[in-house]
Amino acid sequence: MTIRDLIARKRDGDALSDDEWRFIAHGVAAGAFPDYQVAALLMACVLRGLTSAETLALTDAMLKSGSSLDLSHVAAPRVDKHSTGGVGDKVSIALAPLVAACGVAVPMISGRGLGHTGGTLDKLESIPGFLTQLSLAEAARQVERIGCVMIGQTAEIAPADRKLYAMRDATATVPAMPLIAASIMSKKLAESLTGLVLDVKTGIGAFLPRLEDEIALAREMVAIGAHYRCPVVVLLSNMDFPLGRECGNANEVAECVALLKGGGPPDLRELTLRLGAEMLVLGHAAPTLSAATERLEAALAGGAALEKFRQLVAAQGGDPAVCDDPARVLPKPALSEPWRAPRDGVVQQVNALGVGRGITALGGGRETMDGVIDHAAGFTLHAIPGDRVAKGQVLATIHAADAGRVQAGHAALDAAITIGDSPVTLPPLISHRITADGVERIG
Numbered sequence: 170m171t172i173r174d175l176i177a178r179k180r181d182g183d184a185l186s187d188d189e190w191r192f193i194a195h196g197v198a199a200g201a202f203p204d205y206q207v208a209a210l211l212m213a214c215v216l217r218g219l220t221s222a223e224t225l226a227l228t229d230a231m232l233k234s235g236s237s238l239d240l241s242h243v244a245a246p247r248v249d250k251h252s253t254g255g256v257g258d259k260v261s262i263a264l265a266p267l268v269a270a271c272g273v274a275v276p277m278i279s280g281r282g283l284g285h286t287g288g289t290l291d292k293l294e295s296i297p298g299f300l301t302q303l304s305l306a307e308a309a310r311q312v313e314r315i316g317c318v319m320i321g322q323t324a325e326i327a328p329a330d331r332k333l334y335a336m337r338d339a340t341a342t343v344p345a346m347p348l349i350a351a352s353i354m355s356k357k358l359a360e361s362l363t364g365l366v367l368d369v370k371t372g373i374g375a376f377l378p379r380l381e382d383e384i385a386l387a388r389e390m391v392a393i394g395a396h397y398r399c400p401v402v403v404l405l406s407n408m409d410f411p412l413g414r415e416c417g418n419a420n421e422v423a424e425c426v427a428l429l430k431g432g433g434p435p436d437l438r439e440l441t442l443r444l445g446a447e448m449l450v451l452g453h454a455a456p457t458l459s460a461a462t463e464r465l466e467a468a469l470a471g472g473a474a475l476e477k478f479r480q481l482v483a484a485q486g487g488d489p490a491v492c493d494d495p496a497r498v499l500p501k502p503a504l505s506e507p508w509r510a511p512r513d514g515v516v517q518q519v520n521a522l523g524v525g526r527g528i529t530a531l532g533g534g535r536e537t538m539d540g541v542i543d544h545a546a547g548f549t550l551h552a553i554p555g556d557r558v559a560k561g562q563v564l565a566t567i568h569a570a571d572a573g574r575v576q577a578g579h580a581a582l583d584a585a586i587t588i589g590d591s592p593v594t595l596p597p598l599i600s601h602r603i604t605a606d607g608v609e610r611i612g
């Protein structure tokens with residue numbers, strides 16, 4: 170078997186065998202193939218697709234290309250949540266401590282921002298001292314001690330995915346349903362989970378823009394989970410415009426602290442509670458979604474969720490005072506400038522893709538995997554689609570390090586925010602719920 174033969178077979182639309190996917194994943198992890206051959210194979214996968222059996226074989230091969238988090242000593246159910254990536258999507262930062270405060274262990278392995286989407290690790294690293302690179306043994310000890318951990322993908326977890334994902338980003342081969350399903354599931358299955366909740370984004374700011382592709386992705390990941398006896402629940406949530414009001418890194422952490430104190434914007438709170446309720450039910454900590462929601466609301470109102478976040482931050486070397494006074498602890502931008510409405514009217518769109526690209530232009534996102542980011546850069550949105558606004562009203566604040574960056578932020582918002590005269594009906598925040606029982610429309 171040679172990689173050249175496998176590229177040719179995939180180019181011609183053949184389905185590769187389990188052994189062939191194992192050969193590919195292990196070769197990629199070991200650095201046995203030149204980048205140009207891996208890139209050619211990836212493009213053939215995008216153009217020709219993979220069968221469900223191939224997607225499962227690739228997932229399994231990537232999972233077994235590395236080690237898993239050993240949580241056999243943790244008695245509590247272990248449930249994680251993963252999002253396919255969005256703009257302003259800071260849900261994980263509040264959700265992990267919130268769910269852990271309700272008795273379900275959350276061993277969360279997160280990613281960095283890439284392309285127009287933000288990353289949980291980058292946001293957490295805006296807390297001074299916060300370490301996201303723990304070893305698997307350290308992560309396992311922390312889950313046992315406080316019930317949650319939030320770390321980056323180590324070199325040990327699914328190393329084949331780590332290399333493939335970096336190459337997919339550089340070769341425009343990310344938006345392929347089977348590759349996304351195998352990439353996400355190979356990492357999540359390495360967390361020794363007893364359940365998994367996935368937030369698949371739909372709309373302008375999502376990786377796969379067509380609803381039928383999102384549903385196919387969700388079904389594929391549910392089927393892969395079932396194969397490993399890990400029940401998976403998927404919620405499809407809207408990403409036409411950013412989630413919450415803060416978009417960037419440090420400012421998103423501050424918004425999470427507000428949520429953990431019982432406040433925060435309504436859409437962020439709703440999505441966090443919906444995903445958290447699914448996690449509690451999967452973790453047998455509540456019999457129904459409504460009982461689970463009550464439990465989560467009590468943990469927010471009574472301070473248990475904020476206390477768990479304080480423990481998490483302290484355990485990972487961060488400054489726990491971020492829970493009391495985020496404005497003092499988190500990095501501050503040199504400049505904060507208003508963006509004003511150019512006319513009277515109704516906000517038609519705050520384009521998530523445009524805002525996400527704008528964050529990168531401000532210095533708050535990455536162009537390449539090893540790019541350095543400015544944690545204080547970002548946008549605060551003061552209006553969402555459907556709001557009636559007056560000419561000159563401040564609709565956003567641009568946070569950046571210098572005047573050139575502020576200018577780039579202005580240009581990004583000029584393109585992303587549109588104002589017109591028609592009334593706007595907002596899409597449902599959550600439109601579908603997908604489980605092993607099928608697809609349920611809930612929006």
Ligand code: URA
Nearest residue numbers: 253254348349352353
């Ligand atoms: N997130 C991942 O981990 N992998 C993908 O391919 C896309 C989103």
